[in-house]
Amino acid sequence: MKISKEIMSYCRFCNKHTKHVVRTYNKKPQRGLSLGTRRHNRAIRGYVGSIEPKIHPKKLGKKQKVMVECAQCKKTSERVVGMRTKKKIEIGR
Numbered sequence: 355m356k357i358s359k360e361i362m363s364y365c366r367f368c369n370k371h372t373k374h375v376v377r378t379y380n381k382k383p384q385r386g387l388s389l390g391t392r393r394h395n396r397a398i399r400g401y402v403g404s405i406e407p408k409i410h411p412k413k414l415g416k417k418q419k420v421m422v423e424c425a426q427c428k429k430t431s432e433r434v435v436g437m438r439t440k441k442k443i444e445i446g447r
């Protein structure tokens with residue numbers, strides 16, 4: 355799946371369409387005090403090891419994300435490109 359280096363997109367900080375620079379998505383580390391982490395810690399309290407996980411249906415591929423940076427205000431935001439796919443994103447052209 356190919357995506358161009360520069361795209362015109364809506365910026366929620368500038369409140370209008372501006373030119374955006376596309377970058378690869380880097381996953382941020384998990385926050386230790388987020389609600390999900392605290393809930394999990396509460397659930398495994400008193401046990402040794404992990405709790406039995408819920409069985410989720412298998413999804414076909416992942417949604418591909420990119421980071422877009424506004425050329426005017428230099429703020430970045432996430433953006434999902436396309437639907438669920440097994441292909442990886444190529445940024446170029």
Ligand SMILES: [Zn+2]
Pocket residue numbers: 365366367368369372424425426427428429
């Ligand atoms: Zn902006």
